[in-house]
Structure formats: C-alpha cells, structure tokens
Amino acid sequence: MTFLFPAALMLLVPVALLAVGYLVTLRRKQRYAVRYAALPLLDKVIPERPQWRRHVPAALLLITLGLLALTAARPEMAVRVPYERATIIVAIDTSESMQARDVEPDRLTAAIAAAGDFIDQLPPAFNVGVIAFAGSTVVVHAPDTDHAGAKDSLRSIGTSSRTAIGEGVFAALAQIRTVTGDEGTDLPAHVVLLSDGTNTSGRSPTAAARAAVAAGVPVSTIAYGTEGGVMESYGYSTPVPVDAETLAELADTTGGTAYAAASSDELADVYRDISSSIGWRTEWREVTPFVAALALVFGLVAAGLSLRWFSRLV
Numbered sequence: 226m227t228f229l230f231p232a233a234l235m236l237l238v239p240v241a242l243l244a245v246g247y248l249v250t251l252r253r254k255q256r257y258a259v260r261y262a263a264l265p266l267l268d269k270v271i272p273e274r275p276q277w278r279r280h281v282p283a284a285l286l287l288i289t290l291g292l293l294a295l296t297a298a299r300p301e302m303a304v305r306v307p308y309e310r311a312t313i314i315v316a317i318d319t320s321e322s323m324q325a326r327d328v329e330p331d332r333l334t335a336a337i338a339a340a341g342d343f344i345d346q347l348p349p350a351f352n353v354g355v356i357a358f359a360g361s362t363v364v365v366h367a368p369d370t371d372h373a374g375a376k377d378s379l380r381s382i383g384t385s386s387r388t389a390i391g392e393g394v395f396a397a398l399a400q401i402r403t404v405t406g407d408e409g410t411d412l413p414a415h416v417v418l419l420s421d422g423t424n425t426s427g428r429s430p431t432a433a434a435r436a437a438v439a440a441g442v443p444v445s446t447i448a449y450g451t452e453g454g455v456m457e458s459y460g461y462s463t464p465v466p467v468d469a470e471t472l473a474e475l476a477d478t479t480g481g482t483a484y485a486a487a488s489s490d491e492l493a494d495v496y497r498d499i500s501s502s503i504g505w506r507t508e509w510r511e512v513t514p515f516v517a518a519l520a521l522v523f524g525l526v527a528a529g530l531s532l533r534w535f536s537r538l539v
Contacts (some may be wrong), residue, residue, distance in 0.1 A: 229299035229511065236294035244287050278534050285527035292520035300516055301509045308504050311413045312352040312368050312404045314397040315340050315375075318420035318449075320359045320388040322465035325421070325454040328488060332450050333384060335489045336419055341376045343417070343496035348504050354400045358393030359385035360426045368404050387426040390471070393418060394433035398440050414442045415481070415503050417496075421450040423468040430471055434478040445481035445503075446472035447495055 228234065317340060323333035344353055353375045354368030366378035397416045405412050416437070424430050437444050448469035456463045469485050476483035482499070486492040531537060 227301045227509065228295075229301060231298055233294065233297035233299075236297055237291060240287060240290045240294060243290070247283055247287070278530075282527045282531040282534075285523050285530070289520050289524040289527060292516055292523060296513055296517045296520060299511060299513050302512050303507050304510045305505045306508045307348070308351075308413055308506060310350050310352070311348075311415065311504065312354070312401050313347060313503065314354045314356055314368065314400055314414070314416045315344065316356040316358060316393045316397050316416060316418040317379075317382065318359070318388060318390070318393070318418075318422065319357045319382055319384050320422060321384050321386055321458070322388070322422045322450075322454070322456050324384055325450060325456050325465050327451040327454040328449070328492075332421055332454070333382070335492060336449060337379045337382060339489065339492045339496050340419070341379055342493065343500055344372050344376045346497065346500035347372065351504065352404055354397070355379060356393055356396050356400065357382050358389050358396065360387030360389055361385075362389065362392050362396035364396065364400060368400050388420065388422045388424055389427035390418070390420055390424040390475070391430045391433035392427035393420075394430070394437060394444060394475070395428060397444075398433075398436055398442060401440070401442060413506070414440075416442060416444040417447070417499055417503075418444055418472070418475070419447040419449050420472060421448070421454070421467050422465060424471060430475045431478075434475050437479040442479065443481035444475055444479040445499055446476040446483050447492065448472045448483070448485040449487075449492060451487045 317333075317336055319333065323331070323336065325332050328335045340355075347353060349372065350370060351372075352368040352370055353366070353372055355365040355375055355378050357363045357365050365382060366375045369375075394416060397418070401414045401416075405414065434444070448467045450465070450467040452466045454465045454467065456465045467485070469483075473483035475481075482502075484495040484498070486495050
C-alpha cells in the first residue's frame with residue numbers, strides 16, 4: 226500500500242497518544258479504586274458485568290480514528306487488472322532433437338499438446354500466433370483471434386535440422402508488428418518460446434533479446450526436456466541435453482520469465498502459470514472510499530455497542 230498524501234499519516238500520532246492515555250487511565254483507576262469492606266453486599270447491589278465489555282467501544286473508536294487518518298492520506302493498492310486485448314506468439318522449437326523420447330511420447334508431440342491447451346486458456350479477445358523454428362522459421366498461424374485455427378495449425382508442425390532460437394524470436398517480433406504496426410501501439414504483446422537445445426543457426430539469442438527489448442516485448446522461455454535426453458537416428462544415439470542457461474538469459478534480458486519442464490505434467494503446469502499471469506497487469510488504484518467506509522462501520526459498531534451495554538455513546 227502507498228499513499229498519495231503521506232504527510233497525513235502524522236494524524237496517527239494523536240491516535241496513538243489517545244491509546245496510551247487510555248491505558249494509563251485504566252491503570253490509575255485500578256490503583257486508586259475504592260475498596261469496599263462489604264464485598265458480598267456490593268455484589269448484590271451492583272450486577273456483575275464482563276470487564277472486557279467496557280474496553281470494546283473504546284478500542285473500536287481508536288480503530289475508527291486510525292482508519293480516518295489513513296483516509297486523509299489517500300491510500301493506494303496494487304490491483305491486478307485483466308488486459309482487454311493482447312497479442313501472444315507461441316514459438317515452438319521443431320529441431321530434430323525434439324524427437325527425443327525422454328518425455329512421453331516425445332518432446333515435440335507433448336509440446337504441441339500442451340501449446341494447444343495453453344491457447345484454449347487465453348482470453349477470446351487476444352490475438353494468438355504460432356511460430357515454428359528449426360534451422361529456419363515458419364509462420365504456422367498469423368496472429369488473430371481465431372484460437373481454434375491457431376490450435377489446429379499445430380498439427381502441421383514437423384521437425385527439421387538445426388536450431389535457430391534467435392530467428393524464432395525475430396519472426397515472432399515481425400508477426401507482432403503486423404498487429405501493432407511499425408510504430409507500435411499500447412496493445413501489449415508477449416512471446417512464449419519453447420526449446421530444448423543450443424542455438425546452432427541464424428542470429429544469436431542475444432541479438433534477438435536486444436530487438437525484443439527495443440520493441441518492448443517480453444519473451445518467456447520454457448526449457449523442455451531432461452539432461453539425459455537422447456535422439457535416435459539411423460541406429461545411433463546422440464545426447465540432446467537441455468540448454469536452460471541460454472533460454473534463461475533470453476527471458477531475463479527481455480523481462481520475461483524463464484521456466485523449465487522435464488515432463489508433460491510439468492509443461493502443462495508451466496503453461497497454466499503463464500496463462501494466469503500473461504493476461505493481467507498491475508495498476509495502483511486509490512482505495513480511500515473503501516477505507517472511509519470501513520471507518521464508518523467501526524464507528525457505528527462502537528456507538529451501537531456503547532448504547533446497548535452502557536446506555537451512552539462512547
């Protein structure tokens with residue numbers, strides 16, 4: 226919580242002094258209380274009441290005054306607000322290493338299924354595009370609001386040689402420009418890139434990260450697979466471990482989030498986490514009316530209890 230007029234918080238000082246004064250007064254009353262010799266007679270004359278009752282209205286009144294001081298300071302709170310529109314590019318590595326079966330049934334098949342579920346989770350007004358990249362890039366589905374078409378386009382993805390992570394990012398940025406224009410708009414955009422290997426072709430991920438930063442587009446990355454991944458080809462086994470470091474650097478540089486998944490279930494969890502955060506932004510909103518209403522409630526309760534129990538206001 227922040228305050229538009231923090232100087233008004235000084236009003237809390239008198240409230241604190243009142244609380245201290247109340248406690249001091251209570252102790253004095255206890256110290257100098259009149260001692261009755263005939264206590265049994267006193268019990269018959271004065272009905273016994275719970276001691277805590279006499280403190281409740283005063284405590285509620287102090288809370289009311291504290292809330293009024295906060296109201297004067299005009300508090301603000303961070304609130305999650307959904308985007309009405311956005312452009313999301315799903316970029317999938319389709320290099321031959323994605324055929325590794327360390328993830329059932331294989332990396333690419335599992336990635337395609339999870340990407341389809343991710344598209345289903347996005348708000349209907351979001352533009353969604355799909356990019357496939359290996360040694361070169363392919364625009365599988367240009368960004369639009371046809372989510373069913375974007376999901377169906379995933380079926381056409383196949384593997385190819387080499388891995389051009391940087392080119393995948395550049396292609397995604399180019400597709401975003403088809404929606405926002407060269408000058409850009411306030412329409413937010415995000416690239417979600419899944420890969421399992423080291424960049425072996427095209428422009429570097431570092432160059433792509435600089436371009437994404439210049440465009441104001443965060444790139445969230447998913448390092449998919451295990452360290453023990455192996456690709457079988459023509460009777461030979463080739464280790465294809467995940468290069469999480471390159472992907473993490475790309476995400477960190479662009480303001481995205483770096484994820485890692487070593488199974489289909491983990492990948493599904495990652496996409497769910499991305500979909501729950503990618504469609505929201507944080508705004509600071511003034512909550513003065515809410516705090517003022519809360520102060521009114523506490524004040525009314527304090528007055529009501531005092532009248533009910535003691536037939537007087539606080």
